[in-house]
Amino acid sequence: MSDAPPAATKLWDLPTRITHWALVVLILVSWLTGGENMQVHRWSGYGVIGLLVFRLYWGFFGGETARFSHFVKGPGATVGYLKTMGKRTAGDLVGHSPVGAVSVVLLLLVMLVQVSLGLFASDIDGIESGPLSHLVDFDTSRLASDWHELTFRVLQALVVLHVAAIAFYALWKRQNLLTAMITGKRVFSGPAPSLKFASVWSLLVGVVIAVAAAWLIARGLKLPKF
Numbered sequence: 001m002s003d004a005p006p007a008a009t010k011l012w013d014l015p016t017r018i019t020h021w022a023l024v025v026l027i028l029v030s031w032l033t034g035g036e037n038m039q040v041h042r043w044s045g046y047g048v049i050g051l052l053v054f055r056l057y058w059g060f061f062g063g064e065t066a067r068f069s070h071f072v073k074g075p076g077a078t079v080g081y082l083k084t085m086g087k088r089t090a091g092d093l094v095g096h097s098p099v100g101a102v103s104v105v106l107l108l109l110v111m112l113v114q115v116s117l118g119l120f121a122s123d124i125d126g127i128e129s130g131p132l133s134h135l136v137d138f139d140t141s142r143l144a145s146d147w148h149e150l151t152f153r154v155l156q157a158l159v160v161l162h163v164a165a166i167a168f169y170a171l172w173k174r175q176n177l178l179t180a181m182i183t184g185k186r187v188f189s190g191p192a193p194s195l196k197f198a199s200v201w202s203l204l205v206g207v208v209i210a211v212a213a214a215w216l217i218a219r220g221l222k223l224p225k226f
Contacts, residue, residue: 008185009192011095013063015203017184019055023048023111027159031152038128042218048115050214055108057206063197065095072105073098090173094193103165107158114151119217121145131220 026044033041059068078098084091085099096104122129122141133141169175180186216223 008183008187010184010195010197011065011180011186012184013066013197014184015054015058015062015198015206016066017181019051019058020181023051023055026051027111027155034152042131045115045118046214046218048111049217050210052108052112052115053213054206054210057209058198061198061202061206064195066198068105071096071098071101073101078102088173090169090175092188092190094195100165103158103162107155107162110151110155110158114148114155117144117148117151121148131218134220 026047029044030041030048033044035041058066061067064070078101081098090097119130119132120136120141121144122133122138123145124142126138126141129141130144133144136144166177169177
């Protein structure tokens with residue numbers, strides 16, 4: 001009879017993890033360069049757009065745990081899970097919890113709104129502006145700039161809550177969510193789940209769509225002339 005500890009099981013695929021951590025880095029870069037180094041700020045914004053487009057695509061065509069259909073639950077499931085938050089164990093949930101799903105969806109939505117507003121934004125002199133600012137008048141562009149800053153405050157608050165939740169799970173429920181998102185693996189106390197992951201072809205299609213979207217937006221939605 002073996003006393004070996006149970007083996008870790010693959011939970012998160014590599015594209016999901018890369019997208020997650022790349023968003024962390026680029027959001028930080030965007031924060032540090034806003035108003036100071038607009039060239040870097042713009043390029044980090046284009047990177048965020050590409051990553052968000054890919055994550056939306058991956059939410060439908062990616063691995064099982066990355067798909068929205070896998071982790072987005074109804075209000076009943078979310079409320080039911082909230083009632084278990086006081087327990088010291090997290091159980092063997094596969095992927096995001098119902099509450100974690102709410103956090104993921106809110107973060108994605110706020111990032112989409114925030115970066116979209118930046119595309120139409122312009123500074124007070126009209127010197128620095130987003131690639132789509134030519135599609136709206138100056139007053140609308142200035143309003144987009146104000147809301148671009150405001151929604152970033154909302155994003156910061158959500159990030160703080162997200163980090164606090166990770167700390168809560170680590171300290172109270174004894175589940176290290178951070179390590180799982182780095183290694184992609186987790187040890188389950190019960191039988192390991194059998195998960196399906198997307199093909200390389202699905203990944204390539206998603207990358208092409210994401211790069212094309214970011215490239216086209218960076219050009220102000222103007223196709224090149226051949």
